[in-house]
Amino acid sequence: MQTFTEENYLKTIFFLSIGTDQWVSTNALAESTNTRAASVSDMLKRLAEKELINYQKYRGVRLTDEGERLALLVIRKHRLWEVFLAEKLQFGWDEVHVIAEELEHIRSERLIEKLDAFLGYPQFDPHGDPIPNAKGQMPELSYRKLSEVMTGKTVLMMGVCEHSPAFLQHLDKSGLTLGCSLKVEEINTFDQSICVLIDNQHPLFVSHEVAKNLLVK
Amino acid sequence: MQTFTEENYLKTIFFLSIGTDQWVSTNALAESTNTRAASVSDMLKRLAEKELINYQKYRGVRLTDEGERLALLVIRKHRLWEVFLAEKLQFGWDEVHVIAEELEHIRSERLIEKLDAFLGYPQFDPHGDPIPNAKGQMPELSYRKLSEVMTGKTVLMMGVCEHSPAFLQHLDKSGLTLGCSLKVEEINTFDQSICVLIDNQHPLFVSHEVAKNLLVK
DNA sequence: TAATATTTTTAGATTAGTCTAAATTTTTTA
DNA sequence: TAAAAAATTTAGACTAATCTAAAAATATTA
Numbered sequence: 001m002q003t004f005t006e007e008n009y010l011k012t013i014f015f016l017s018i019g020t021d022q023w024v025s026t027n028a029l030a031e032s033t034n035t036r037a038a039s040v041s042d043m044l045k046r047l048a049e050k051e052l053i054n055y056q057k058y059r060g061v062r063l064t065d066e067g068e069r070l071a072l073l074v075i076r077k078h079r080l081w082e083v084f085l086a087e088k089l090q091f092g093w094d095e096v097h098v099i100a101e102e103l104e105h106i107r108s109e110r111l112i113e114k115l116d117a118f119l120g121y122p123q124f125d126p127h128g129d130p131i132p133n134a135k136g137q138m139p140e141l142s143y144r145k146l147s148e149v150m151t152g153k154t155v156l157m158m159g160v161c162e163h164s165p166a167f168l169q170h171l172d173k174s175g176l177t178l179g180c181s182l183k184v185e186e187i188n189t190f191d192q193s194i195c196v197l198i199d200n201q202h203p204l205f206v207s208h209e210v211a212k213n214l215l216v217k
Numbered sequence: 218m219q220t221f222t223e224e225n226y227l228k229t230i231f232f233l234s235i236g237t238d239q240w241v242s243t244n245a246l247a248e249s250t251n252t253r254a255a256s257v258s259d260m261l262k263r264l265a266e267k268e269l270i271n272y273q274k275y276r277g278v279r280l281t282d283e284g285e286r287l288a289l290l291v292i293r294k295h296r297l298w299e300v301f302l303a304e305k306l307q308f309g310w311d312e313v314h315v316i317a318e319e320l321e322h323i324r325s326e327r328l329i330e331k332l333d334a335f336l337g338y339p340q341f342d343p344h345g346d347p348i349p350n351a352k353g354q355m356p357e358l359s360y361r362k363l364s365e366v367m368t369g370k371t372v373l374m375m376g377v378c379e380h381s382p383a384f385l386q387h388l389d390k391s392g393l394t395l396g397c398s399l400k401v402e403e404i405n406t407f408d409q410s411i412c413v414l415i416d417n418q419h420p421l422f423v424s425h426e427v428a429k430n431l432l433v434k
Numbered sequence: 435t436a437a438t439a440t441t442t443t444t445a446g447a448t449t450a451g452t453c454t455a456a457a458t459t460t461t462t463t464a
Numbered sequence: 465t466a467a468a469a470a471a472t473t474t475a476g477a478c479t480a481a482t483c484t485a486a487a488a489a490t491a492t493t494a
Binding site: 025026027037038040041042057058 | 440441442443444445
């Protein structure tokens with residue numbers, strides 16, 4: 001049985017590992033968890049003791065299979081609660097993360113399985129992120145970024161890379177919602193900004209900064 | 218902002234104060250919180266420091282107005298979550314308490330107000346206990362115990378005193394649910410056990426021990 | 435490759451919440 | 465009402481999670 005803090009470390013290590021086959025560094029963890037490197041070192045010893053991570057002094061950490069399974073179960077809970085908050089309680093997609101950060105630590109397997117059923121076994125959270133299954137497995141998704149799409153192509157908005165409220169509120173204001181179609185009309189060579197047509201109706205100017213953070217297929 | 222532990226102490230002091238105008242004793246708190254008297258003394262100093270209780274050494278504690286308000290807000294959250302678990306997730310009334318003990322500490326006013334709305338502003342939790350309002354006020358209910366009802370009278374089952382899973386499961390097995398009508402057919406003078414007629418249909422034998430824990434009107 | 439810079443770990447403290455054992459206060463009782 | 469019993473508090477210690485400052489290891493660079 002893990003503490004809240006241990007669960008948060010596992011989750012953080014998981015996210016920092018994604019995409020790289022590198023070991024996660026102490027400093028990266030300190031930054032992500034808003035603590036100091038010394039505190040991270042302490043915690044890593046504890047997690048290694050419990051065999052949830054492989055830890056090599058000065059070299060970094062990796063999740064063990066069990067550590068990854070636990071991390072994914074926490075992420076599963078987080079994302080299911082986000083769906084609940086957005087769909088049932090009408091919270092905005094920019095608001096759900098903070099509350100789910102607390103709810104994800106509620107310990108009851110039955111609760112989460114019943115919640116899953118109540119929500120109709122959703123596959124994605126309100127940001128388009130996939131929801132791991134009860135065994136702690138998550139499908140690999142291979143979406144492109146909008147910034148990589150060629151002029152003239154039409155794609156569907158499937159998710160976001162950036163999850164900050166500020167970014168999500170910006171998308172709301174721009175009329176960019178999950179599932180909308182985006183036709184790339186023009187890419188400005190100067191600053192990589194893009195003109196898109198949303199759902200074949202509304203034109204929109206999208207900065208490169210934003211385009212880099214939109215996942216499409 | 219209180220910690221989980223502080224919130225639990227406030228809640229416990231509140232429940233131990235109900236009905237009596239006595240001050241709550243250190244030992245009573247130690248028993249309720251499954252800690253030692255010494256630990257309680259420590260915590261009481263902290264809570265007194267924060268002006269959430271009036272604490273007189275060796276004499277006991279009382280909640281201040283602010284302490285009572287906070288206790289009632291925790292109870293509000295607890296009971297609203299219980300309604301959610303029972304009505305939306307189909308948990309039994311014997312299962313909801315344990316999970317709500319964790320959910321009651323989630324910190325978001327907006328969450329609890331939206332949950333309240335989602336549930337249709339329920340007035341009672343699955344055990345018939347009243348739900349405090351957002352200001353931290355709870356209606357006084359004056360129900361009798363079934364053990365105090367005269368032979369021949371018909372009453373409605375409104376709540377329970379005892380909340381243990383074992384007791385609630387016993388009621389389930391007996392067919393005693395909130396809102397059912399109970400006609401007292403006979404009271405055995407020997408052991409105070411009672412014969413009742415449930416909903417004018419099924420006869421049932423009720424021990425004094427059970428009757429003492431059923432609230433009726 | 436030696437000197438410097440960066441990263442990481444260790445050492446030693448701190449806080450919340452808990453404990454046991456001993457001291458103190460209050461209550462009960464003879 | 466003094467002695468015994470019960471309740472409560474204090475003293476001192478422990479654990480988890482954190483911190484700062486210093487030491488040690490690794491990486492960079494001239």
